[in-house]
Amino acid sequence: MSIESDLYLIKDYDKKYCMQVFSPLDVAFVKGKGCTLYDTEGKKYLDMIGGIAVNSVGHAHPKLTKAIADQSKKLIHCSNYYYIPSRSELAGRLCKKSFADKVFFSNSGAEANEAAIKLARGYFHYKGEDKYEIITAKMSFHGRTMATIAATGQPKFSKPFEPVTPGFKYVEYNNIDDLYAAVTDKTAAIMLELIQGESGVHPAAPDFIVAVRKLCNEKGILFIDDEIQTGVGRTGKMFCYEHYGVYPDIMTLAKGLAGGVPIGATLCTEEVASGFHVGDHGSTFGGNPLATTAANTVLDIITEENLIANADLIGDMMLDKLQALKAKYPMIHQVRGRGLLIGIEFNPIISAAMMKDVLLEKGFLVSAIGASTIRIAPPLIISKTEAMSFVNTLEKILKAQAKQMR
Numbered sequence: 001m002s003i004e005s006d007l008y009l010i011k012d013y014d015k016k017y018c019m020q021v022f023s024p025l026d027v028a029f030v031k032g033k034g035c036t037l038y039d040t041e042g043k044k045y046l047d048m049i050g051g052i053a054v055n056s057v058g059h060a061h062p063k064l065t066k067a068i069a070d071q072s073k074k075l076i077h078c079s080n081y082y083y084i085p086s087r088s089e090l091a092g093r094l095c096k097k098s099f100a101d102k103v104f105f106s107n108s109g110a111e112a113n114e115a116a117i118k119l120a121r122g123y124f125h126y127k128g129e130d131k132y133e134i135i136t137a138k139m140s141f142h143g144r145t146m147a148t149i150a151a152t153g154q155p156k157f158s159k160p161f162e163p164v165t166p167g168f169k170y171v172e173y174n175n176i177d178d179l180y181a182a183v184t185d186k187t188a189a190i191m192l193e194l195i196q197g198e199s200g201v202h203p204a205a206p207d208f209i210v211a212v213r214k215l216c217n218e219k220g221i222l223f224i225d226d227e228i229q230t231g232v233g234r235t236g237k238m239f240c241y242e243h244y245g246v247y248p249d250i251m252t253l254a255k256g257l258a259g260g261v262p263i264g265a266t267l268c269t270e271e272v273a274s275g276f277h278v279g280d281h282g283s284t285f286g287g288n289p290l291a292t293t294a295a296n297t298v299l300d301i302i303t304e305e306n307l308i309a310n311a312d313l314i315g316d317m318m319l320d321k322l323q324a325l326k327a328k329y330p331m332i333h334q335v336r337g338r339g340l341l342i343g344i345e346f347n348p349i350i351s352a353a354m355m356k357d358v359l360l361e362k363g364f365l366v367s368a369i370g371a372s373t374i375r376i377a378p379p380l381i382i383s384k385t386e387a388m389s390f391v392n393t394l395e396k397i398l399k400a401q402a403k404q405m406r
Helices: 008-017 064-074 085-097 107-126 146-151 154-161 176-182 208-220 289-304 307-329 352-361 386-406
Strands: 027-033 036-039 044-047 102-106 133-137 169-171 187-193 224-227 250-253 264-268 330-340 343-347 367-369 373-376
Touching: 044 386, 064 289, 085 264, 085 289, 102 107, 107 146, 107 187, 107 224, 107 250, 107 264, 146 154, 154 169, 169 250, 176 208, 187 208, 208 224, 289 307, 289 386, 307 330, 307 343, 307 386, 352 367, 352 373
Parallel strands: 133 169, 133 187, 187 224, 224 250
Antiparallel strands: 027 036, 036 044, 102 264, 250 264, 330 343, 343 373, 367 373
């Protein structure tokens, strides 16, 4: 028996059989096309959150679905006991597009960050140096495993699971003096998001990141760039670090890399790769033929359809239009972001949860962060018409709110 078309049954099964760690909206999607999702009743929604920055080339892209189907008929999984052609190809492509010389593949962003943390500590271990501390930023988010909740600078994610993995310190984001003060002779790495997504879409200041790179160079510390959410074209560059004119030593990717097929990647320089020796790390599913074929295809689509330029163009347009709305409607406190990763923070009179629900009713999907910010991260294929439909709908909602407040 399939329950796919019956929302009541879906909700009933979820409540009975799934661990209740999510708070789903009252909707279930059964298919998608481009930037549009369709629910069990056939209603259309414009996906302005893109599976939380995952569906980079949209839903059911014909080239991606064909590549996945074709690969599934040949080989879904073997193991890393053997060479995997699509894995080797993907590693080469990512290295050629970035600062990196080596790549390790996993299945998620948290796993990619776990590998980065291990790699940094292993690097100094094999050099005979007792350096293991990782400095991260307050309000950061690096994952939900035991090590990555320890790396995350938000106690709400780690408090129920204490004691957490030791060796992490937290500093104020965009505060270089605070960062300098935290460095000791035990510091192995500084791990940062260049845009803090889960705290409300807060970009790093350019002078801060330049100073971080300088500090790392001076002290012999590794710079880990968490691009789980910002990588693979989302910010209008292939990788977000390109906006800052500096290179990390380690970078992590996941979300948009395979367009919805689970994958994670940890990239590093040749020197830093010495932190892993044979047998030090591994993954049963990481780098499997299906996931790496999907990722290679996503890279093809991004290039062929000029999606990085589209993310830059549409992102700039949306930021301009949203700033214009801010000037017109004081309910918007701030608009932040880069490319197609944007946060809209409202004044306390409007809650993010309420705005998310109202937009859902009108056929637009966003996420709510904290009390007052909604986040948008649509597929990189989004058109000007689709983007403007969101902006125009938001303005209508704000206009209605303004009338009620008079």
